[in-house]
Amino acid sequence: MKTALVLVASTLAGKTLAGAGNQSPSCTDISFPVTVTAANAIIPITTPITFQQVSGTYNIAARYCEPQNFVESRENTLQVLVHGITYTRNYWSGDGTLETSYDGAMYSWIDFASKQGYPTLSIDRLGNGLSDHPDPVNVLQSPLQVEVSHQIITIARNGNLPISKSRKFDKIVYAGHSYGSVLGNGLTVKYPNDADATILTGLTSKYNFGFIESVFVPAVVPASTVNPKKWSTLNSGYLAIDNKTAFELGFYYPGYFDQGLVDLDWENSGTVGEGELESALVFGPEVATGYVNPILDITGQHDSLMCTNPDPITARTPTGLWQTYNCGNGDNSSLAETKSLYPNADYEYYAPLASGHCLNFHYDAQLTFDYAHNWLNWNGF
Numbered sequence: 001m002k003t004a005l006v007l008v009a010s011t012l013a014g015k016t017l018a019g020a021g022n023q024s025p026s027c028t029d030i031s032f033p034v035t036v037t038a039a040n041a042i043i044p045i046t047t048p049i050t051f052q053q054v055s056g057t058y059n060i061a062a063r064y065c066e067p068q069n070f071v072e073s074r075e076n077t078l079q080v081l082v083h084g085i086t087y088t089r090n091y092w093s094g095d096g097t098l099e100t101s102y103d104g105a106m107y108s109w110i111d112f113a114s115k116q117g118y119p120t121l122s123i124d125r126l127g128n129g130l131s132d133h134p135d136p137v138n139v140l141q142s143p144l145q146v147e148v149s150h151q152i153i154t155i156a157r158n159g160n161l162p163i164s165k166s167r168k169f170d171k172i173v174y175a176g177h178s179y180g181s182v183l184g185n186g187l188t189v190k191y192p193n194d195a196d197a198t199i200l201t202g203l204t205s206k207y208n209f210g211f212i213e214s215v216f217v218p219a220v221v222p223a224s225t226v227n228p229k230k231w232s233t234l235n236s237g238y239l240a241i242d243n244k245t246a247f248e249l250g251f252y253y254p255g256y257f258d259q260g261l262v263d264l265d266w267e268n269s270g271t272v273g274e275g276e277l278e279s280a281l282v283f284g285p286e287v288a289t290g291y292v293n294p295i296l297d298i299t300g301q302h303d304s305l306m307c308t309n310p311d312p313i314t315a316r317t318p319t320g321l322w323q324t325y326n327c328g329n330g331d332n333s334s335l336a337e338t339k340s341l342y343p344n345a346d347y348e349y350y351a352p353l354a355s356g357h358c359l360n361f362h363y364d365a366q367l368t369f370d371y372a373h374n375w376l377n378w379n380g381f
């Protein structure tokens with residue numbers, strides 16, 4: 001681990017900023033097709049797992065942002081941002097578009113990246129937001145989603161993203177949150193050269209299954225019953241969270257967030273495909289022996305889905321007592337243990353002290369963004 005002193009050093013040290021005077025990134029909503037084939041599991045998943053081949057061409061919707069500050073060495077470095085379950089691309093921009101992000105730039109990873117000169121592509125994962133919504137059981141599974149990420153990166157590297165200042169991106173930074181990190185791990189296993197750097201957030205090698213199975217899974221029901229106005233036309237294999245308490249317990253660490261943002265986040269809460277949920281729980285993160293590029297894990301110290309040690313003191317909130325969880329410290333922490341997934345890579349980790357699962361939406365989000373971008377800078381990105 002780098003020392004705190006190094007952490008404080010500005011990300012921009014040694015970089016030339018040639019800002020056009022823009023106050024914010026310049027973003028466009030785009031959409032483009034990907035054609036993919038994968039071996040998905042047959043659901044219900046059996047032991048041993050049986051597979052079937054699925055393939056198709058799907059539209060992926062995304063937000064592409066040119067940074068507000070021009071940094072020449074980063075012009076062709078693209079951050080590909082992949083959200084977690086029940087979110088959309090807006091996870092990376094303060095739970096809104098760049099214009100409507102909550103509390104200005106406070107919770108916007110994209111805004112932070114833009115100030116440092118990085119172009120970003122925040123996608124709606126297949127099955128979410130404005131991307132296509134295929135069969136949520138047989139098609140929407142981790143193996144296929146990894147192929148989608150691989151195609152997106154290939155398109156970006158070949159200069160084929162439908163953006164106005166078209167170019168071949170020669171460096172790819174993959175950053176995921178939660179299930180987006182599960183897929184990022186899958187990418188490092190299957191296509192170890194796709195990402196030049198990988199940032200996995202909200203993921204450790206050891207899930208908190210006790211919590212997931214007792215609180216999270218029971219709160220997930222067919223989306224059409226949760227919000228018929230929004231989701232009545234969706235296949236019943238599209239699920240959504242129907243319990244706000246379970247949502248808050250799963251995603252937030254009490255005392256360190258703005259309730260207004262949580263309420264908005266709940267209102268914007270999206271769907272998850274049954275196949276994604278099952279494949280995420282069954283396959284889990286794998287050892288990426290072939291991945292040798294820099295990798296950073298950022299997981300909240302109190303991530304209920306990823307930290308297994310119950311905190312000794314439960315937190316009192318307006319809705320009652322919350323049992324919270326802890327990822328531990330030092331060499332025995334869940335984050336340190338996650339290095340076992342990357343035996344041949346330069347692995348580092350950072351646990352924001354006052355964050356739960358949705359670390360981008362806690363008060364220490366800016367510290368998290370700063371750490372991630374300092375780490376990129378240290379690694380030459």
Ligand SMILES: *[C@@H]1O[C@H](CO)[C@@H](O)[C@H](O)[C@H]1NC(C)=O
Nearest residue numbers: 214215219243244245246249
């Ligand atoms: C919502 O989830 C909480 C936490 O697991 C649980 O205590 C509560 O009973 C659930 N509410 C309903 C209506 O199921």
Ligand SMILES: *[C@@H]1O[C@H](CO)[C@@H](O)[C@H](O)[C@H]1NC(C)=O
Nearest residue numbers: 328329330331332333336337
């Ligand atoms: C970490 O684990 C090792 C081996 O299990 C043990 O000897 C050590 O005391 C633990 N350290 C802490 C700080 O818990």
